[in-house]
Amino acid sequence: MTALLEATDVRKSYGDTLALDGVSLRVDAGEFVSIIGPNGAGKTTLVNVLTGLTPPSSGRVRFKGTDVAGVGPARLARLGMARSFQLVTIFPALSVADTLAVAALSRLRRSTRPFAALSRDADVRAAVDEVAALFGLHDKLERAARTLPQGDKKLLDVASAFALRPDVILMDEPTSGVSTADKTTIMQTLVHAAQRMGVRAIVQVEHDMDIVFGYSDRIVALHQGRVLADATPDAIRADADVVRAVLGIATTQGRTQPGRA
Ligand SMILES: Nc1ncnc2c1ncn2[C@@H]1O[C@H](COP(=O)(O)OP(=O)(O)OP(=O)(O)O)[C@@H](O)[C@H]1O
Ligand SMILES: [Mg+2]
Numbered sequence: 001m002t003a004l005l006e007a008t009d010v011r012k013s014y015g016d017t018l019a020l021d022g023v024s025l026r027v028d029a030g031e032f033v034s035i036i037g038p039n040g041a042g043k044t045t046l047v048n049v050l051t052g053l054t055p056p057s058s059g060r061v062r063f064k065g066t067d068v069a070g071v072g073p074a075r076l077a078r079l080g081m082a083r084s085f086q087l088v089t090i091f092p093a094l095s096v097a098d099t100l101a102v103a104a105l106s107r108l109r110r111s112t113r114p115f116a117a118l119s120r121d122a123d124v125r126a127a128v129d130e131v132a133a134l135f136g137l138h139d140k141l142e143r144a145a146r147t148l149p150q151g152d153k154k155l156l157d158v159a160s161a162f163a164l165r166p167d168v169i170l171m172d173e174p175t176s177g178v179s180t181a182d183k184t185t186i187m188q189t190l191v192h193a194a195q196r197m198g199v200r201a202i203v204q205v206e207h208d209m210d211i212v213f214g215y216s217d218r219i220v221a222l223h224q225g226r227v228l229a230d231a232t233p234d235a236i237r238a239d240a241d242v243v244r245a246v247l248g249i250a251t252t253q254g255r256t257q258p259g260r261a
Contacts, residue, residue: 002065004029004168004201005050005081010059012045012225019045020056021225027168029200032191034212036205037222037246043205046222047172050203051083052076063168077106082166084157084174092146096137099145099156100128103163127163134193135159151182158190162197169194171204175211183208187215213237221246 003026012020019042027033035043048054050061055070062068063079073083094102104127132138135155140148145156158174174190175183194202206212212219212233219236221229229235229242236242 001028003027003062004064005203006060006062007046007050008060008062010046010049010056010061012042012049012054013057018225020049023059023222023225023227025220025227025230027201027203031217032202032204032215033218033220034204034206034216035220035222036207036209036212037228041222041246042225043222044172045225047083047170047203047205051081051170077164077166080167081170082161082164082168083170084161084172092144094145095142096132096145096148096156097128097141099160100131100137100163103160104128104131107164131159131163131193134162134196135189151178151186154178154182154186155189158186159193162190162193162199165197167198167200169199169202171202173205173207175206175208183211187211191215 005027007023007025010020010023011018021042023042023046025046035046037043045054049056049069051073052061052068052071052075053073060067060069063076063081066079068076068079101124104124107127128141129138132141135158137152137156137159140152145153148156154174154177158171161169161171171190175186178186190202193199216233219229219231219233220227221236221242223245228245229239231239
């Protein structure tokens with residue numbers, strides 16, 4: 001079976017820094033994959049390479065069987081991939097509705113229907129309403145994005161990616177900088193939205209091990225630009241070397257408690 005998304009022996013260097021040192025990874029339909037690892041492990045670089053933002057120095061990236069290394073986020077969005085960023089990238093002056101409309105419009109422009117423009121306003125409005133409802137932002141549509149609390153800003157950023165109706169969504173720390181309660185809300189919201197909107201796979205970078213172990217089908221542990229482990233949460237927990245190197249948490253008699261990286 002062709003992987004939805006596949007990286008093969010990807011290297012990325014920045015001058016003397018080898019940010020990715022031969023990373024291979026595949027993501028299949030139906031999977032929720034978390035990328036973990038200490039600061040500087042190469043997580044964001046990997047997401048940037050997978051989403052076409054950063055061309056790899058060598059190696060291959062395929063999305064639905066097509067070579068997409070370095071093609072850029074706009075073309076990848078047309079192919080069905082969307083992402084959110086580690087730092088929230090919303091335009092502060094736009095309202096919540098306009099922020100979602102920008103994403104929905106860029107998707108609808110891909111439509112090949114004749115006379116699509118005639119129904120575009122109504123289609124954009126419908127898409128904005130649908131995504132806003134799924135992300136609990138429907139009563140904040142007219143607010144300027146900058147006035148939202150941090151948890152809602154993160155939700156809006158993720159919701160904008162969903163408004164592209166992607167097959168695969170990649171998120172760099174979707175819950176960073178928010179409270180523990182907000183983290184759980186964000187995760188439950190986005191998993192529910194993914195099911196409702198037909199998103200076929202989710203890849204996230206996440207530091208919070210409660211979230212990682214609670215939601216992932218598979219965990220990819222990066223360390224110094226290499227894949228240290230690629231396994232189920234149970235297998236990762238049982239691997240003392242991974243736990244020590246990546247999670248930095250104490251092991252007792254081979255059993256571990258997930259902690260915070
Ligand atoms: N644009 C860049 N120019 C130079 N070096 C870079 C660049 N981007 C990343 N690096 C270096 O590559 C390595 C991996 O960085 P990356 O941001 O991918 O790590 P990360 O795992 O996302 O870390 P964090 O947990 O802090 O977000 C680091 O040594 C970093 O300094
Ligand atoms: Mg990062």
